[in-house]
Amino acid sequence: MQSLVLERKDELSLRDFPAIDREEEVLGRRDVRIKMHTVGICGSDVHYYTHGRIGPFVVNAPMILGHEASGTVIEVGADVARLRVGDRVCMEPGLPDPNSKATQLGMYNVDPAVRFWATPPVHGILRPTCVHPEAFTFKLPDNVSFAEAAMVEPLAVGVHAATKAKIKPGDNAVVLGAGPIGMVTALSALAAGCARVFVTDLAEKKLQIAATLSPAITPVNVGAQDLVDVVKPATDGWGADVVFEATGSPHAAKTVFEPLAPGGCVVMIGGQPDPILYDAGAAMIREARVENIFRYAHVFPRCVGMLSSGAIDVKPLITRTFEFSDSVQAFDIAASAPVADVKMQIELPQ
Structure with missing residues (x-):
């Protein structure tokens, strides 16, 4: 064979x-x-x-x-x-x-x-x-x-990440990265109850695709826009309840707390080949919760169910x-x- x-x-x-x-x-x-x-x-x-x-x-x-x-x-x-x-x-x-x-x-x-x-x-x-x-x-x-x-396999990563984030209905989220995992994470966050998801990238074409997935997705080209300047006004100055890091970029990873609201959650998805900078002070003053995921567990049947029902496309x-x-x-x-x-x-x- x-x-x-x-x-x-x-x-x-x-x-x-x-x-x-x-x-x-x-x-x-x-x-x-x-x-x-x-x-x-x-x-x-x-x-x-x-x-x-x-x-x-x-x-x-x-x-x-x-x-x-x-x-x-x-x-x-x-x-x-x-x-x-x-x-x-x-x-x-x-x-x-x-x-x-x-x-x-x-x-x-x-x-x-x-x-x-x-x-x-x-x-x-x-x-x-x-x-x-x-x-x-x-x-x-x-x-x-x-x-x-x-x-279903890549979607499982997004669903696992959304589960770890403990999303509440009406939350605002940021997804750093509009690659396949970033996209399925945005869809998973919406399915979990987010009212709005900001998706970032440097590639305008990928952001255009992200924007077609749902009217609740706001694309942000971080090469031309400051993410905090977009998120803060849209959330009455409060910030995002959840930030998903899905780029695997050390530069992006060191900024995860900047758009995060007090008491918010950061979920690290993108693999980092080397140690990254971590702003402990920014995490502390927000009492941020940080979750890390490795692949997924117990979510494949959920993913199949959401594809079948149309909850995720x-x-x-x-x-x-x-x-x-x-x-x-x-x-x-x-x-x-x-x-x-x-x-x-x-x-x-x-």
Whole structure:
């Protein structure tokens, strides 16, 4: 079976990968086999391609990319009770140790032993089929497309962040960054009850896309406008109740308290490769609460439900789709970071 393989930094190939075929030849009693349909290109996939590592996770051997996915169940294990052959599904890509302390406490996403697709040395799912536990595989309603379902994984980050923020109806929020995670965080904040969300970026095209998502979203080009000068007048001088940092930029991260209201909450989403400046004084005088998130936990069914009900619409974020045979080209385009694109996806042959 052909897979999209990161051979090493800056080298991708579409080729057979016998090792994964052998690894998944036998189906576990509580596993399902899934024929892949749509896989999103994530920034982490691109970063492994262009840098060969993310922090301590280093690509030391060829690795299949991809972790944002949807597909169809084609085989079920003997003890699978919730899913059937033919079910359309999306999959949560991180598998924790069920016996770990983190899992027992309900924080399975921070289990040090978690095995996450396309995080070395674990292979991803840009390949025809995969085997996955039933417990981390979720049936799709008929009105949720494969493309939308492949957006559940990034959406889960935004929903987890909004949950951590403890948003109250009528809150005002700021999202720093209009990339895919910033966009889904803005949508999640609105779904959680925010009356208004200010979304910042330097790319005007991305801000234009953000503005189309909801009349409650106010785009702010921080290259031309001062964020505080926009937020304070719009909130009667009080500031934003929640600030989400979704850029991963050290410069943006050091400004998180500036638009924040007293008693407000900052949620750190964007990964920072190095230590960042932290204005302890600005946090103190606001009695700011600071939350950090790592991926997500317990939110995939919520995301599917919101897509089905229309509470969240991710379709405008899917800006380009490639055939599987064009996967290498797709990654080259994604690596160039086109300003008009939010989420690129790859469709596999059916």
